[in-house]
Amino acid sequence: MPSSLDAYLGSYAGTDPQRVAVADTLRQLAGAAVKVRNTIIQGGSGENLGASREAANAGGDIQKELDVVADRVFLEAARASSIAFYGSEEQDEAVALKADGLLAIAIDPLDGSSNIETNVSIGTIFSILPVDAEHRSNPASVFLQPGSRQLGAGFFIYGPQLLLVMSVGNGTHVFSFSPSFGGFVELRSSLSIAEKASEFAINASNYRHWDPAIRLYIDDCLAGAEGPRERDFNMRWIASMVADAYRIFVRGGIFLYPGDGRKGYAKGRLRLVYEANPIAYCVEQAGGGATDGLNRILDIVPDGLHARTPLVFGSKREVERVGRYVTDPAAIGERSPLFGKRSLFRA
Numbered sequence: 001m002p003s004s005l006d007a008y009l010g011s012y013a014g015t016d017p018q019r020v021a022v023a024d025t026l027r028q029l030a031g032a033a034v035k036v037r038n039t040i041i042q043g044g045s046g047e048n049l050g051a052s053r054e055a056a057n058a059g060g061d062i063q064k065e066l067d068v069v070a071d072r073v074f075l076e077a078a079r080a081s082s083i084a085f086y087g088s089e090e091q092d093e094a095v096a097l098k099a100d101g102l103l104a105i106a107i108d109p110l111d112g113s114s115n116i117e118t119n120v121s122i123g124t125i126f127s128i129l130p131v132d133a134e135h136r137s138n139p140a141s142v143f144l145q146p147g148s149r150q151l152g153a154g155f156f157i158y159g160p161q162l163l164l165v166m167s168v169g170n171g172t173h174v175f176s177f178s179p180s181f182g183g184f185v186e187l188r189s190s191l192s193i194a195e196k197a198s199e200f201a202i203n204a205s206n207y208r209h210w211d212p213a214i215r216l217y218i219d220d221c222l223a224g225a226e227g228p229r230e231r232d233f234n235m236r237w238i239a240s241m242v243a244d245a246y247r248i249f250v251r252g253g254i255f256l257y258p259g260d261g262r263k264g265y266a267k268g269r270l271r272l273v274y275e276a277n278p279i280a281y282c283v284e285q286a287g288g289g290a291t292d293g294l295n296r297i298l299d300i301v302p303d304g305l306h307a308r309t310p311l312v313f314g315s316k317r318e319v320e321r322v323g324r325y326v327t328d329p330a331a332i333g334e335r336s337p338l339f340g341k342r343s344l345f346r347a
């Protein structure tokens with residue numbers, strides 16, 4: 001008999017006040033996700049959820065109807081929890097909620113916006129942080145804590161199934177929404193990301209804008225069995241990070257959104273506080289790696305709620321390999337045309 005999310009959270013929380021607050025928040029978020037799922041399912045007959053609104057959000061992206069609906073629903077969920085501050089991709093500044101709330105939540109209410117109108121999986125990504133005394137006097141500082149301070153994190157996927165992938169620091173677990181049960185039940189416990197990757201995920205249309213190290217890494221994957229890697233790689237790019245991430249949790253692989261030469265893309269596209277940190281937390285809890293190409297994501301001190309970061313995550317060995325391409329360009333240059341013989345780049 002699979003355990004319900006509710007039972008799982010109850011046994012995790014016990015009587016510890018901070019854990020009880022985290023568990024309550026996760027229950028509220030799960031309820032909000034079901035509302036967003038229902039809105040998506042009914043979307044075709046009612047509002048045009050993929051329709052663009054005139055406004056741009058804090059990051060400059062054009063907001064879509066569903067982005068705004070999801071932000072409203074998750075803000076309500078935060079209000080009903082012990083949340084002192086709510087930081088969202090859809091709001092310029094952090095929103096102050098309960099004065100005595102124990103926690104802060106950073107959220108990407110609707111990840112994968114470009115996929116809304118195409119009926120491809122989209123999601124919500126969240127990060128739960130502690131609130132200390134110093135944050136109450138300077139609220140902007142609460143979201144400047146490194147990801148290693150997260151108390152819990154995860155993401156929902158609105159796909160063929162509504163899934164919750166999450167960790168409260170004791171492994172990464174997957175729950176699926178069961179309409180007949182009326183709640184979430186455990187689908188997979190203690191995920192473990194395969195150490196070895198055979199699939200990579202990157203938006204290859206940006207190839208010409210990448211740094212040489214990233215180009216070379218992808219070149220070597222593309223060269224397959226005839227190249228320095230001496231085996232073939234497959235490519236996937238869903239363009240909803242939640243969906244690409246879940247695939248990697250299930251069967252290994254690597255995801256890259258590097259910085260590139262386009263205007264505004266020096267640090268890539270993804271946001272550190274509410275995209276990279278929660279994914280990195282779940283990835284590490286499943287034995288994988290997450291870096292900005294070189295540095296551990298969870299160690300980076302954000303310089304703002306909407307700060308961007310290059311992001312590389314997935315199978316640990318593969319993520320470490322990207323780091324070697326970045327740090328040791330000399331070795332990379334040297335290996336050609338003998339690449340098949342250099343152990344550094346062998347699988």
Ligand code: FDP
Nearest residue numbers: 110111112113114203239240241242
């Ligand atoms: P989106 O902006 O559509 O919400 O969150 C950023 C993100 O989607 C990720 O989900 C996705 O991996 C990436 O952007 C897609 O970026 P590209 O359009 O550059 O491929």
Ligand code: ZN
Nearest residue numbers: 108110111112
């Ligand atoms: Zn996103």
